[in-house]
Amino acid sequence: MKLYDSTLAPNPRRVRIFLAEKGVEVPTVQVDIGKAENRQPDYLAKNPMGGVPILELDDGTVVAETVAICRYFEGTQPEPPLMGTDPQDAAVVEMWNRRMELEVLIPIAGVFRNTHEFFKGRIPQVPEYGDVCREQATKRLAWLDEVLAERDFIAGDRLTIADITAVCGIDFGRVTGIAIQPDQKNLTRWHAAVSERPSYKA
Numbered sequence: 001m002k003l004y005d006s007t008l009a010p011n012p013r014r015v016r017i018f019l020a021e022k023g024v025e026v027p028t029v030q031v032d033i034g035k036a037e038n039r040q041p042d043y044l045a046k047n048p049m050g051g052v053p054i055l056e057l058d059d060g061t062v063v064a065e066t067v068a069i070c071r072y073f074e075g076t077q078p079e080p081p082l083m084g085t086d087p088q089d090a091a092v093v094e095m096w097n098r099r100m101e102l103e104v105l106i107p108i109a110g111v112f113r114n115t116h117e118f119f120k121g122r123i124p125q126v127p128e129y130g131d132v133c134r135e136q137a138t139k140r141l142a143w144l145d146e147v148l149a150e151r152d153f154i155a156g157d158r159l160t161i162a163d164i165t166a167v168c169g170i171d172f173g174r175v176t177g178i179a180i181q182p183d184q185k186n187l188t189r190w191h192a193a194v195s196e197r198p199s200y201k202a
Helices: 010-022 041-046 066-076 087-115 127-147 161-176 185-195
Strands: 002-005 028-030 054-056 062-064
Touching: 002 010, 010 066, 010 161, 054 066, 062 066, 087 127, 087 161, 127 161, 127 185, 161 185
Parallel strands: 002 028
Antiparallel strands: 002 054, 054 062
């Protein structure tokens, strides 16, 4: 089993934190996306979409997409539960994780993709759309601050994959100047709690 990882991107970090919370160690292969190694034929043969991370199992099966990889390890290492404890809880966790993807991580990534020098000449950039993403991300952080007034973690009273997605997205926002604001006390408290966990450094 091998995890194809990249320390430059937020999605591989989501998997690393997830594995650290599980106490699971997996051999990794670093993919230099700065040098476009994920666009080379040998990598594309494993994942035609070119994204990182991917998990290559011992029988040659390749699992791409962050949540799919996490789902595999949730099944093989159920404790601690990061994706739900029963059907109802799993549905709630999935709901909040999806919200963190769609409303936090993707807009923040959209700012990076459309305004940062890293992608200049690599993909078509639309700076105006980057501005739209920035406005959306800023509004959603304010909304998330309100959500966290009612609970310790995003999906309830314990850390789940939703928190992992959110913290990776928010931290990635620093690259383009998107950050938790001083008046967002609940979000600040939550971020500090997640950041204190050993898995945060994964």
